[in-house]
Amino acid sequence: MRFLADPPRFLFFTGKGGVGKTSIACASAVRLTAEGRRVLLVSTDPASNVGQVFGATIGNRITPVPGLRGLDAVEIDPASAADQYRERIIGPVRAVLPEDEIASITEQLSGSCTTEIASFNEFTDFLADTATTAAYDHVIFDTAPTGHTLRLLQLPGDWTGFLDAGGEASCLGPMSGLEKHRASYANAVAALTDPARTRLVLVARPQPTSLAEAQRTARELDEIGLRATHLVLNAVLPEDAVGHDPLARAIRDREQRAITALDGTLAAVPRDEIDLQGQNMVGLEALRVLLSDGDERLGTPVSSEARPGDGESVPAPQGDQQHLDSLVEELAAAGHGLVMCMGKGGVGKTTIAAAVAVRLADLGHRVHLTTTDPAAHLDRTLTATADLPTLTISRIDPTEAIRDYREHQMATKGARLDAAGRAALAEDLMSPCNQEIAVFQKFTHLVNQAARTFVVMDTAPTGHTLLLMDTTGAYDRDVRRGMAPGMKFTTPLMRLQDPGYTHIVLVTLPETTPVLEALELRDDLVRADITPWAYVINQALSVTATSSPLLRRRAALEAEPIRTVEAAAPRLAVVPYLAEEPVGVARLRELTSSRVATTAPGT
Template sequence: MKFLDHPPRFLFFTGKGGVGKTSIACATAIQLAESGKRVLLVSTDPASNVGQVFGVTIGNQVVGIEAVAGLSALEIDPQAAAQAYRDRIVGPVRGVLPEAIVKGIEEQLSGACTTEIAAFDEFTALLTDSTLTVDFDHIVFDTAPTGHTIRLLQLPGAWSGFLEEGKGDASCLGPLAGLEKQRSQYKAAVDALADGHRTRLILVARAQIATLREVARTHEELAAIGLSQQYLVVNGVLPASETAADPLAAAIHEREQAALARIPAVLKRLPCDRLALKSFNLVGLTALRQLLGSADDAMTEIDPAHTAQTSPAPLAAPDLATLVDEIAVDGHGLVMLMGKGGVGKTTLAAALAVELASRGYPVHLSTSDPAAHLSDTLDAALENLTVSQIDPHAETERYRQQVLESQGASLDAQGRALLEEDLRSPCTEEIAVFQAFSRVIREAGKKFVVMDTAPTGHTLLLLDATGAYHREIARQSRNADEHFTTPMMQLQDPKQTKVLLVTLAETTPVLEAANLQADLRRAGIEPWAWVVNNSIAATTVVSPLLRQRARNELREIDAVASRHAKRYAVVPLLAEEPIGTARLRKLANREAEPVAADGM
């Protein structure tokens, strides 16, 4: 493995949920320890299952892994860290500042930014205080801080009181309140991350065009702030040996190889390893020791009882057409698809829009995803369908100028400089995009509006807490007594808005979707349905490896159906990519002929 050649002291694994970060980090820690090194494995992933992987209880204390000499582990609980962090900041001002201000601070501290900063706060000492890690040769981190987090840490602290006085705009800067005392330690930590002799960042991806594009953006974002010592691991590549007599497996293999051939140019310069897709769950030492092996090892732990050539019957579950039937009843409304990157939101949004338009309803399909290529996905104009793409960069610049011209007009030079710094925070983009979305939302009273990539629950709550949109709508009303509906009010109304959470039938994506659902509920938005995308269990396969993975999916699909979703649909993994209006309709119309694997 190239990423294990002459490894430095700190190894960070980063990537989207479900790509295999935790498994690869654990396998790396085992391999280093069994080579004679003393290794500490640290997880800051809120979806971490390091303890389950090793079959031991791991918490916020260093625990030795008895089965592997030289290996210890530590799990930082990001939620607990975030709560302690909030208590430390809000506690001293509760009862001192007006309740409205305290609530505003609490809301600023409620989102993902706070969780990231709090987790970074927890492991900063591991990067900077050598006395804490003197017993270890290597520290392996499952989940690196994002470029977003590091940019936040690099912002100056002088705006803290500035925001509390109401001069700043809604942003995610709140999580940094009260951090001035730790700034020297944070700077040392960021310096350690940027030092290639001490730190190596391993970007983990899958062999999918959309996922590789996202990883390319992560690479550029981290390199731009000095973290240039990066390696790439493409995980879960289907072995060519699995393609015999299985048209679906052959199609997947061909698709993955095409994606790897078109890998973004910025990633081509990185040292790269490819790991074969495994059939088994990566739990236990035997499985983890095989993860970094060759493609020939992929079949080692397949259950002999499941090697017969006859395929199990495809999963019986509601399909996407069932959801479309229910959506279509109202004749109009807002449909938002939400979920983490790489789960297929853009494709499913396009499929829903195409099917609704094909039924004769006017539809506006809108996306703010910079990686979304709707023109390629749709391939042709369709009657009743309007398509728009919101440019996040253009909207952010427009929003910055708007705020500077209004709020910044009466500020002195220092105040304006602080406001400009506030507007450079990473969450400004999400707020700016929501402004653009709010313009599109108004159309949902007369047509269907399908939105790909919606703002998070935290952003919605933050905007609502500031009252920014209520005030803006009120200002725009000609009559002070005129009734108006804000975007937030519309999103909270189940008669007007249906939120669909998109996930994959894998542990981490399901957990992340459940966390997103909790975030939305806190904002008063109840998700309408879940969509489990690209399911092998919903197909017919011959490949022994894919059949075993299909069985592994059943537990996650059951969790969605029985614990998380009020209604759900399962979309099968297809032999042909759903590009073009005809194929998109087959995803959401049960009367259309299915995209059969043997049609390749």
């Protein structure tokens, strides 16, 4: 594997959600420890599943990985990091200041901005604090999905520039200035931009949308002074696994066309390809095989003579499952409302959201399809919408949101200030914290719009969405404190908690880890009094007619995850793995038709 040849001290794995960053990061750590290196594996994903991969409890403290000498791991937990951050500020003065002032400071430090900064400070410690990482030969970062990671990688430069300009981040509370972090941020920037110290590996699937996202990521990294050094194409279906199966042939050909079409920055980056495995990437044995140089895929011997029917028997999914179309028809009965597709990155939220929006528009409803994912591109999934006049599409772009927010603040609040006051306001608005506020305002507008029409929202991957929910909760608490008894009001959180107004659709894959993460997301939502309305299991091989031994083996693994979702879901739709990528209105309509094509056209 070229991306592991003569590795520098820091290795970053980043890419769109669901491409296998965690598996490859964990497998890389296992391989380096096998070579006698001491390795620290750091997850910056708010929805980390490193512990699940190793079958161990990791958490937010550096913890030895059981059964593997030389490997420690840590999962940066945003909530825990924020608690510790607040306590470092409040603890020393708790016995000195009045109780109401302590409460005020605590509230100022309760928003998502504090959560982001606390996580960010932990991240920079691993890059810049030699005392934390001195014992390790390598530090491997398993990052959050692309949009969240780009934000994280921008922050060292953003905060350094803000401090250089003399700014003081008032959003962090009255006693928590950032000047003391200047050296740490500067060291983090130096480490990130030095190819001798940091290797940045883009991970993608051999699919057009995934590769387009990787290309965009490479370009945006370059814009902030970072250079992607390697590309890993994960889960490539090998030729010898196709046999006589039309579905496998369609998948293989689609993947190879996408790889051949690579151009620009990605075409020049050293590339590794990793075969699709016949087993889930959980446990040390699976991780050791993933990056092995042998000629055997885990659980599936290589054979050039695969025959129809070879491989595992595939039990048909049992239980009360619905077609996606029946879910949409039930939604349509209300005439308006908010539909939020949530889940881990890479499970197909964008596809399912677009299919739901198209079907609602076909049923004659006005529909606004939008995304809160910084890395999402609905225009790639939903093309040629001329025959859907009632459908509009938008995207909450963080860059546009912060620009609009700053302009609005200067035009309203700034209009009442003198020159010195306007200069101070302009400086304060340059704080990176304001981006979360700006995005939340756009989100709130869309939530309220669902009172008159359908708003179908493709949300960011789990961790980023939970931060948005945190902002929503903080705003709700703030509004309630300011209202006199008996006054009527409606906050965005109240809209989300109303099952007649908001329908949460949890999208997942028929695999153990994505299902566990979907259930964890459900628990997080329930704690905020938000109840999921339905679940969608996407890309299920077990409801196709595949005869490929490798695909059948993977299909057989789906039975237990599907049963787990069935036990939890008030409503469940299972969407098959499609021969053709569901891009464009026609193919999206197929997802909500009575018959979904699961073999190649003409077969």
